[in-house]
Amino acid sequence: MTADQPGGAEWRQEKEKSNLAILRLMVWISLTFGRRIGRLVLYGIAAYYVLCAPKARNFSRAYLHRALGRWAEWSDGFRHVLSFASTVHDRIYLLNDRFDLFDIEVIGAEALHAALEKQPGALLIGAHLGSFEVLRAVGRGRAGLKVAMLMYEENARKINATLAAINPAASEDIIPLGRMDSMLQARDRLDEGYLVGMLADRGLGDDSTVDCDFLGEMAPFPVGPFRIAAMLRRPVFFMTGLYLGGNRYQIHFEALADFSDTPREARQAAMRAAQQAYAERLSHFCRLAPYNWFNFFDFWQKK
Numbered sequence: 337m338t339a340d341q342p343g344g345a346e347w348r349q350e351k352e353k354s355n356l357a358i359l360r361l362m363v364w365i366s367l368t369f370g371r372r373i374g375r376l377v378l379y380g381i382a383a384y385y386v387l388c389a390p391k392a393r394n395f396s397r398a399y400l401h402r403a404l405g406r407w408a409e410w411s412d413g414f415r416h417v418l419s420f421a422s423t424v425h426d427r428i429y430l431l432n433d434r435f436d437l438f439d440i441e442v443i444g445a446e447a448l449h450a451a452l453e454k455q456p457g458a459l460l461i462g463a464h465l466g467s468f469e470v471l472r473a474v475g476r477g478r479a480g481l482k483v484a485m486l487m488y489e490e491n492a493r494k495i496n497a498t499l500a501a502i503n504p505a506a507s508e509d510i511i512p513l514g515r516m517d518s519m520l521q522a523r524d525r526l527d528e529g530y531l532v533g534m535l536a537d538r539g540l541g542d543d544s545t546v547d548c549d550f551l552g553e554m555a556p557f558p559v560g561p562f563r564i565a566a567m568l569r570r571p572v573f574f575m576t577g578l579y580l581g582g583n584r585y586q587i588h589f590e591a592l593a594d595f596s597d598t599p600r601e602a603r604q605a606a607m608r609a610a611q612q613a614y615a616e617r618l619s620h621f622c623r624l625a626p627y628n629w630f631n632f633f634d635f636w637q638k639k
Contacts, residue, residue: 366428371437374425382418386410392632399635402551403626412627419627423467423579430473437583440474444573444589448531451571451591457526459565460533460575461592463618466628468533470577470585472509482530484509486522486564519567526570533575536561536614537631546608548615551622555636557615562607566595572610574617578625590617 361381365374386393396416400408429437451458460483462468472483487510511521511532522532536558539545545556565572571594578586593610595603622629 363428366425371425371429375422378418378421378425382414382421385417386414389632395631395633395635399551399622399629399631400626402553403622403629405623415627419579420630423469423630426467426579426583427469430467430469433473435474438470439582439584440470440587441585442474442587442589445587447591448573448589451573451594452529455570455596456529457570458531459526459568459570459572460531460589461536461561461565461572461614462533462575463535463537464630465537465576465618465621466578466625467585468535468575468577471533471575471587474587482509482525482528484511484522484525484530484532486511486513486518486532486534488513519564522564522568526568532568532570534561534564536611537618537635546611548612549619550615550635551619553636555615557611559607559611562611562614565593565610566598566603566607569595569598571596574614576621576628578621578628580625588621592617 365377369377393413396413397408400412400416404412426438448458460471468485472485474481511518511525525532539556539558539560543558543560545558547554548557550557572592574588574590574592576588578588580586592613593606595606598606618629
């Protein structure tokens with residue numbers, strides 16, 4: 337593994353305009369026509385983006401080739417975009433506590449609850465893989481499972497504006513990164529027994545990266561989430577809410593590391609080990625559910 341600085345944070349330069357546009361459109365469709373009609377419209381939206389966004393389509397194909405272990409066809413790219421649009425669409429109902437619409441399976445919660453019995457709070461490190469919202473929404477609906485999200489401040493502002501229009505209570509669970517009191521807010525939530533989540537497959541500003549083996553090739557992963565985890569001194573779990581099609585989701589929790597008692601001099605090595613373990617688990621779940629990873633840019637960018 338080698339450390340370096342990201343070359344411009346391409347995902348931020350793109351500003352995810354298409355993602356935000358899809359989100360706003362899905363809010364209107366979902367609240368106006370309901371889930372069944374909204375899902376019919378998703379097919380048209382997915383086809384439009386596959387046809388009219390060649391850059392994202394090519395990056396999708398490059399990723400799917402690795403995850404599928406074969407040449408990615410046009411239909412694979414369509415399924416990839418459709419899965420993304422489906423999780424965005426379902427977010428509207430999850431935020432409004434319509435759990436009756438979904439079949440949600442939880443795997444690995446026993447280890448998480450065991451960690452919470454030893455001390456309050458735990459960290460969840462996920463990716464743009466499936467739906468993090470399914471966990472946050474289920475957490476609000478089940479006693480004793482409270483979830484907050486650490487998020488890059490620019491994205492937090494965008495998402496908060498949309499969440500407030502859907503369910504004002506949802507935006508209370510987002511902690512913006514980059515402020516003087518960000519770590520204090522996260523620590524306080526952990527002390528209150530919250531699960532605090534971060535996504536670790538995109539860089540945060542000018543954060544340094546470490547190259548990890550991901551789907552058979554070295555790729556840059558940001559160090560920031562693991563530095564934060566070490567600072568907050570809590571057990572860390574890999575988390576993903578995989579979309580399985582239709583109304584089915586599958587939430588996974590897997591222990592990654594425990595920084596609770598890690599000596600200061602051993603933190604760097606522990607962070608590196610946790611980050612490589614994260615990349616390995618992300619590779620596993622990308623192969624298990626390949627249409628769930630929603631990074632439509634050159635992740636394996638060459639310096």
